Amino acid sequence: MTSYVILGASAAGLSAIEAIRQRDPSGPITLVSKEPEPCYSRVALPYLIAGEKDLRQITLQGPDYFRSRNVETIWGVGATALDAQAQQVRLEDGRTLNYDRLLIATGSRSRVPPVRGIQEADVCYHWTLADARQIDRASENARHCFVIGAGFISLLTITALLKRRPGLRYTVVEIADQVMPQLLDPEGGRRLEEEMRSLGMEVLLGDAVTAIERDGDGKYSLQLRSGKTYQADMVVCGTGVEPNIGFVQGSGLAVDRGIVTNERQETNLPGIYAAGDCAQTRDLISGEPVVHAIWPTAIDQGRVAGANMAGDSLTYPGSLSWNVTELFGLSCASVGQFRDGPGLEPIVFRDRVTGVYRKVLVDSDNRVVGAVVIGQPQDMQELGVLQSMLRRRMDISRWKHRFTHERINLGMIAFEAMKAQAARR
Numbered sequence: 570m571t572s573y574v575i576l577g578a579s580a581a582g583l584s585a586i587e588a589i590r591q592r593d594p595s596g597p598i599t600l601v602s603k604e605p606e607p608c609y610s611r612v613a614l615p616y617l618i619a620g621e622k623d624l625r626q627i628t629l630q631g632p633d634y635f636r637s638r639n640v641e642t643i644w645g646v647g648a649t650a651l652d653a654q655a656q657q658v659r660l661e662d663g664r665t666l667n668y669d670r671l672l673i674a675t676g677s678r679s680r681v682p683p684v685r686g687i688q689e690a691d692v693c694y695h696w697t698l699a700d701a702r703q704i705d706r707a708s709e710n711a712r713h714c715f716v717i718g719a720g721f722i723s724l725l726t727i728t729a730l731l732k733r734r735p736g737l738r739y740t741v742v743e744i745a746d747q748v749m750p751q752l753l754d755p756e757g758g759r760r761l762e763e764e765m766r767s768l769g770m771e772v773l774l775g776d777a778v779t780a781i782e783r784d785g786d787g788k789y790s791l792q793l794r795s796g797k798t799y800q801a802d803m804v805v806c807g808t809g810v811e812p813n814i815g816f817v818q819g820s821g822l823a824v825d826r827g828i829v830t831n832e833r834q835e836t837n838l839p840g841i842y843a844a845g846d847c848a849q850t851r852d853l854i855s856g857e858p859v860v861h862a863i864w865p866t867a868i869d870q871g872r873v874a875g876a877n878m879a880g881d882s883l884t885y886p887g888s889l890s891w892n893v894t895e896l897f898g899l900s901c902a903s904v905g906q907f908r909d910g911p912g913l914e915p916i917v918f919r920d921r922v923t924g925v926y927r928k929v930l931v932d933s934d935n936r937v938v939g940a941v942v943i944g945q946p947q948d949m950q951e952l953g954v955l956q957s958m959l960r961r962r963m964d965i966s967r968w969k970h971r972f973t974h975e976r977i978n979l980g981m982i983a984f985e986a987m988k989a990q991a992a993r994r
């Protein structure tokens with residue numbers, strides 16, 4: 570009988586359990602989670618901060634879930650070492666677990682930027698349930714919130730706090746020259762920045778915090794590279810994430826930006842798989858090695874890893890950067906390659922009255938490689954079909970002119986494309 574150990578009880582780990590149990594109903598599975606709480610949706614944490622949902626509503630599994638699937642669980646204990654030769658994982662509490670198949674699905678954690686005094690200053694991050702609770706406590710009596718980094722997580726945090734703590738004032742500093750540099754192009758970034766300023770936020774671009782100090786009253790003093798100084802009642806830091814893979818050091822596992830995996834989610838060591846935010850795979854479009862730290866990617870990779878651990882033969886086609894969110898009442902989305910570049914043609918639709926901005930990037934073979942959209946929820950409806958065109962590497966030369974209209978009528982294009990494909994068969 571094959572025995573399985575899964576490290577990490579979130580998107581990737583849970584999806585692997587489902588895939589294993591569909592193929593192997595009885596092989597012993599042990600799930601190890603460093604977090605003490607029941608599995609919850611990380612994506613839904615902003616709703617918790619906003620006061621729109623409680624923990625029960627963002628919990629992923631009912632109390633009987635693991636028992637009904639015959640999964641042994643170890644909560645609140647992390648793995649500290651991997652001995653691949655002995656096929657053993659060591660845990661923080663001294664226990665060792667033997668495995669035939671091991672899945673590393675330990676995800677990522679907030680990156681701490683190189684700022685003097687940041688470790689001692691007790692600033693807020695936003696990645697775990699414990700972080701969300703800390704943000705809630707810190708914001709309770711705060712009047713001025715200083716935010717380090719204007720990326721996705723920082724802006725989600727502010728959007729949630731705007732609902733929960735309406736009187737709070739914000740200063741946001743970003744080292745790049747636009748907001749959301751990882752997920753929006755410069756024009757999209759400008760559009761979002763305008764919205765932030767219209768809500769009274771101070772946005773500092775091309776600057777960075779160099780030092781933080783906290784006085785006896787709990788007030789923060791921040792020093793910026795430009796020489797500016799600020800005082801704040803709370804500090805939120807969102808400067809990216811890094812994979813939780815310190816414990817594999819010395820094990821012989823190949824590590825680059827994450828644990829290196831092949832298209833079966835196998836690592837370089839026999840019987841060991843990796844999936845989710847801690848795993849490096851290939852970009853679907855460029856084929857470059859990437860870690861796309863997003864929920865659907867973790868689910869898909871976990872499913873492929875779990876299936877293969879249980880003896881199946883699934884392949885993961887590569888991951889696609891894909892993000893849709895609501896920030897400050899604006900719907901923002903980007904998919905694939907959204908920054909202009911050599912050989913890429915941008916097809917843009919703008920409506921200055923409604924504020925909609927949509928750019929679709931097409932390569933020299935007339936294939937969609939990515940898009941960015943800012944607008945209202947109804948302006949996001951074409952993203953699904955755009956994504957599908959991108960995944961299929963569809964030639965859109967016949968319909969390119971439609972991409973400059975407000976509604977592309979992608980449904981009709983998809984229908985025609987399928988007809989054309991069927992006729993070719």
Ligand SMILES: Cc1cc2nc3c(=O)[nH]c(=O)nc-3n(C[C@H](O)[C@H](O)[C@H](O)COP(=O)(O)OP(=O)(O)OC[C@H]3O[C@@H](n4cnc5c(N)ncnc54)[C@H](O)[C@@H]3O)c2cc1C
Pocket residue numbers: 576577578579580581582601602603604611612613614615646647648649674675676677678695696697722725813816844845846847861862863864865867891892893894
């Ligand atoms: C506020 C917020 C909003 C987000 N919004 C979106 C969104 O809108 N769309 C989207 O696609 N993605 C979003 N994400 C990202 C998404 O949540 C992650 O990509 C996803 O959770 C990754 O899943 P995972 O299973 O790889 O890892 P994780 O969810 O990070 O879980 C890994 C688990 O492993 C545990 N662990 C770590 N080290 C060890 C160890 N040594 N031993 C045992 N266990 C360990 C961790 O404590 C954690 O519980 C958001 C993330 C956050 C924080």
